[in-house]
Structure formats: C-alpha cells, structure tokens
Amino acid sequence: MTGFTADRLLLFGATGDLSKRMLLPSLCALDAEGLLDPRIRIVGTARSDLDDAAFRNFAREALEQFLPADRRGGMATFLNRLSYQPLDASQTEGFDDLAAKVGEPSEGLAIFLSTAPSLFEPTIRGLKASGLAGEKVRIGLEKPLGTDLASSRTINDAVASAFPEERIFRIDHYLGKETVQNLLALRFANALFEPLWNAAHIDHVQITVAETVGLESRVAYYDDSGALRDMVQNHMLQLLALVAMEPPVRYEATEVRDEKVKVLRSLRPVGPEEVVTGQYRSGAIAGKAVPGYDDELGKNSDTETFVAIKAHLDCWRWKGVPFYLRTGKRLPRRTTEIIIQFKPIPHSIFSGRGARTVPNRLVIGIQPSEDIQLTLMAKVPGLDRDGLRLRPVPLDIAMAGAFSGPQRRIAYERLLLDLIEGDQTLFVRRDEVEAQWDWVDKIRGLWGEQGQEPRTYTAGSWGPSAAIALAERNGVTWHE
Structure with missing residues (x-):
C-alpha cells in the first residue's frame, strides 16, 4: 500500500466507451456498497464540451444501460459526486483550469489515464506544470502503453519523470477478474495442486482467448495493432505468468510481481515453426453471416486477427512443457480459459480388463463464465462381465454458485478501488x-x-488449419 486513500479521483477519457461501459458503472456499484470514501469527489475530463450537469446526465444514461438495476442503489448520491472539466490534453494551458476543478484533496488524488499513446507525454507535462503530480498523487495507466518496446519505454520514461514506480498503476483488466485472482488461491492455498504443478506431472498448458466479434468500433486501433499486440502482449502473457510463477514469499505487490517477471524473462524466443497467424474471411457466427476482415476494413491489410504460439519457458519448473497460446476474432464462441493437461499415469492396472485411462485435465474458465473443472477417472457402474469400463468424470465448481453472497463484479471495480487505496x-x-x-x-x-x-x-472456425497442426505435431488437441 502506498500510504493514503485518495479522496479525489480524476478520470481522463471520461466520455469515452470505457468510461461509459466500465468505469462509471464500477464506481457507482462500489459507492452503492459503501466501499468508496464518503468524501471522495470524482472529476471527469475529455475533449467533449460539457458542464457538470451534462456529464451527470451522460453518467446516468451509462448507468441505466450498463449497470444492473439491483446495483444502482443510491445512484443520485453517486451522481452528485461527479463534476467535469473539458480539456484538450495536447495543450498544456488547459491543465490549470483542470487543477482548479479538482481542488486540493484532503488525503490524496488518484488519476485514471485512458488516452491515445501520442497524448501520454503532453498529458504528463500538463499534470506536472499544473501541480497535479505531487507526492499525494498516484496514476493508473490504461493500455495501450506503446506499440513496441521502444515506444513503451518512451511512455514509461515520460510517466516516470513525474511519478515514481510506487505511484504508477499499469492496468490489465484481466487481473481484476475473480477467476484470474483465484489462480493464485488454487495453486498456493491447496496442497493438492502445488506438488504436481511442474514438468514432472504436467504435459502441456493451453491458454485460449477467443472472440466472436470482428472490428466493431476499434477499426483504426486494431488494424495498427493486430492480435499479437492487442491480446498476447498483455492479457495472455499475464495469464501465463500467473500459471507458471514460483510461490511468492507473501501475497504482496513486490513479491507477486517479482515472481511474474522471472517467468516473463524465461520465455524462449519463438521459432518460425512455433507461430501461426491468420485473418478471417466471410463466414457465419451463430448462424448469422458475417463479412471478412478486409470487407469490414474496406481495404486489404496484412494485420493478423488470429495468432497461435507454442511457447517454452527455460526454467527448472517448466523445462520441456509447451505452453500453447491461441487468440482470435470471429471464432465460434467467446471464451477465455486455461487448460492444465496432466501427464498419463505411468502404468494402468486396468488395461488387462479392457479399461482405458485418460489423463487428468484442469480447466479454468475465466469468461464468459467463471468456473473450474477437474476431470478424474471413475469406474462406470455395472457388473463388468464384458470388461471393466472407466470414464473421465468432471468435478465442477461454478464460482457464482459456490459463493452465494458476493455479487459478480465488473473487473474494474477491484482495480479502481485498489488504485484509490494504493x-x-x-x-x-x-x-x-x-x-x-x-x-x-x-x-x-x-x-x-x-x-x-x-x-x-x-469466420466461425477455430482459425487456420496450420494452428491445429501446430499442436497436433506433438499429439496435442486444442480444447474446444
């Protein structure tokens, strides 16, 4: 924790899609449960020329559209916390008016910065010049944080010129999902799994992030980015790090992140035969015809909308265990899941009776449903006159059903609250x-x-056939 709970929250990009769908609903839900400091004031800023009343109307419409009615208790109180200041972040002079609108916080200020990469440097300059980057200020950074290592360093250097690392909060919203956080509980709070969580017992790991949608409203950004930079560089590598990390000394920021970075640094460079890219053409999703990527874009493009990678970690725990990563647009169903495929038993005592065993598999579902499934071998009931039969039986834990009390939360609720509290x-x-x-x-x-x-x-398939071959060369079948 970094010492103070902010009583001011400044939202850049406050009239954008992320704010409308995620940030404002998350903050209202937190406020309804009494989790926000009663003194907190929330200031929105963006290019849109609105006053306080117009921004509150914008927020009310967003809450009515994207926040369930049973989580809107005290919405009027929340709306009264909101104010707004128009700003062109590329012009330093507008920041003095923004600072006046924010006022002097009693405890501290938290800033949520969701902006185009080109605006990071002028925004940081404006924050410094206007006094909005002092010791009682911390900043949350929404992706994209650059387009490659060089541009990422440029952005990080700009932010570091005003904020030390302990007051910089880089956001990956996947880390706010309950099942992602449960990865650590599953591994490190259960004696059942951790002794088996290594190359001696695990055959391979699969991580899939599949989307049914196409470009939607992200045309310009996505065509400049592609699947590798949009999904693999952040979300998927963070999931891989949580699956593969060594036990941290304690559940605290420094210790957890120390172990994650060790995993990321142990990633072996990928060879040409270990990666497949694809781009969707017209097809059908859920029985509905959809256009191809080039048709949606309105021009030819070599941007990948699908990527599959066979990754390896050069470290003691995972030596020889492939990690198969797969993500794409216009795939048959929307899902994010992690598959831990265990190795076969070394010898089956049942083979002489005609029974076949199947290796155990752990499936961790992240979206659209949050659940954990472990398949175990069990005997099929019967007198076995025609031979013994075994069958994999799933043990299912649906997180929503296992915990009847807590609400299912938006991932940004946890992240915004952690930003405010440090x-x-x-x-x-x-x-x-x-x-x-x-x-x-x-x-x-x-x-x-x-x-x-x-x-x-x-569109509507699981990607190029070469992605299937990527796994099948090692006798692996993608989980579908």
Whole structure:
C-alpha cells in the first residue's frame, strides 16, 4: 500500500466507451456498497464540451444501460459526486483550469489515464506544470502503453519523470477478474495442486482467448495493432505468468510481481515453426453471416486477427512443457480459459480388463463464465462381465454458485478501488511490461525476416488449419 486513500479521483477519457461501459458503472456499484470514501469527489475530463450537469446526465444514461438495476442503489448520491472539466490534453494551458476543478484533496488524488499513446507525454507535462503530480498523487495507466518496446519505454520514461514506480498503476483488466485472482488461491492455498504443478506431472498448458466479434468500433486501433499486440502482449502473457510463477514469499505487490517477471524473462524466443497467424474471411457466427476482415476494413491489410504460439519457458519448473497460446476474432464462441493437461499415469492396472485411462485435465474458465473443472477417472457402474469400463468424470465448481453472497463484479471495480487505496498487487510493473514487449517484438521481427503473411480462415472456425497442426505435431488437441 502506498500510504493514503485518495479522496479525489480524476478520470481522463471520461466520455469515452470505457468510461461509459466500465468505469462509471464500477464506481457507482462500489459507492452503492459503501466501499468508496464518503468524501471522495470524482472529476471527469475529455475533449467533449460539457458542464457538470451534462456529464451527470451522460453518467446516468451509462448507468441505466450498463449497470444492473439491483446495483444502482443510491445512484443520485453517486451522481452528485461527479463534476467535469473539458480539456484538450495536447495543450498544456488547459491543465490549470483542470487543477482548479479538482481542488486540493484532503488525503490524496488518484488519476485514471485512458488516452491515445501520442497524448501520454503532453498529458504528463500538463499534470506536472499544473501541480497535479505531487507526492499525494498516484496514476493508473490504461493500455495501450506503446506499440513496441521502444515506444513503451518512451511512455514509461515520460510517466516516470513525474511519478515514481510506487505511484504508477499499469492496468490489465484481466487481473481484476475473480477467476484470474483465484489462480493464485488454487495453486498456493491447496496442497493438492502445488506438488504436481511442474514438468514432472504436467504435459502441456493451453491458454485460449477467443472472440466472436470482428472490428466493431476499434477499426483504426486494431488494424495498427493486430492480435499479437492487442491480446498476447498483455492479457495472455499475464495469464501465463500467473500459471507458471514460483510461490511468492507473501501475497504482496513486490513479491507477486517479482515472481511474474522471472517467468516473463524465461520465455524462449519463438521459432518460425512455433507461430501461426491468420485473418478471417466471410463466414457465419451463430448462424448469422458475417463479412471478412478486409470487407469490414474496406481495404486489404496484412494485420493478423488470429495468432497461435507454442511457447517454452527455460526454467527448472517448466523445462520441456509447451505452453500453447491461441487468440482470435470471429471464432465460434467467446471464451477465455486455461487448460492444465496432466501427464498419463505411468502404468494402468486396468488395461488387462479392457479399461482405458485418460489423463487428468484442469480447466479454468475465466469468461464468459467463471468456473473450474477437474476431470478424474471413475469406474462406470455395472457388473463388468464384458470388461471393466472407466470414464473421465468432471468435478465442477461454478464460482457464482459456490459463493452465494458476493455479487459478480465488473473487473474494474477491484482495480479502481485498489488504485484509490494504493494496492499495486494486481497492477503491472514496468519490468513486466518491458519483458512482455521484448518477447513480442522478437516474434514480429521474425515475421518481418520470414516475410510471413496471415493465412486466411473462415469466420466461425477455430482459425487456420496450420494452428491445429501446430499442436497436433506433438499429439496435442486444442480444447474446444
């Protein structure tokens, strides 16, 4: 914790889509439960020319659209916390008016910065010049934090010129999801798993982040980014780090992030035969025809909308265990899941009776449903006159059903509250970000050297057939 609970929150990009769908609903829900400091004031800023009343109307419409009615208790009280100051972040002179609107906090100020990468440097300059970067100020940074290692360092250097690392909170919203946090509880609070969580017992790991949507409103950003930088560089590598990290000494920010960065630094550079890219063409999702990427974009492009990678960690615990990463747009279903595939038993005592065993598998579902499933071998009931039969039986834990009391939360609720209170455990440190970019940049460099272009795949399929072959060369089948 960094010493103070902020009683001012400044939201950049306050009229944008993220604010409307996630930030304002999260803050209202926290306020309804009494989790926000009663003194807190929330100031929104963006280019939109609004006054306080217009911004409150904007917020009310967002809450009515994106926050369930049973979580809107005391909405009027929350709306009265809001005020607004228009700002062109590229112009330093507007920051003095913003500072006047924020006022002098009693305890401290938390800033949530969601802006285009090109605006990071002028925004930080404006915050410094206007006195909004003092010792009682911490800043949360929403991605994208650059497009490669060099641009990421430029942004981080700019932020570091005004804020020390202990007051910088880099946001990856996947870390706010309950099941992602439960990875650590699953591993380190259960004697059942940790002794088996290594190369001696695990055959491989799969991490899939699949989307059914296409470009939607992200046309310009996505075509400049692609699946590797949009999903793998941040969300998927953070999931990999949580799966593979060594036990931290304690559940605190420094210790947890120290172990994650060790994993990221142990990632072996990917070879040309270990990565497949794709771009979707017209097809059907849930029985509805959808256009191809080039049709949606309105031009030809070599941006990948799908990537599959066979990754390796050069470390003691995971030597020889492949980590299969797969993400893409216009896939058959929306899902984010982690598969821990255990090795077969060394010898089956049942084979002489005709029974076949299947290795145990742990499936950790992150979205759309948060659940954990462990498959165990069990005997099929019967007298066995025709031979013994075994079958994998799933043990399911649906997180929503296991805990009837707590609400299912928006991931940003936890992250915003931690930003306000100063807990960095679920935020990404600079050395993590740079280790992630270093690995991803090497993959992009490989594509350039090989002249690799995305293979096509039909919307509604699981990507190019080469992605299936990537796993099947090692006898692995993607979990679908």
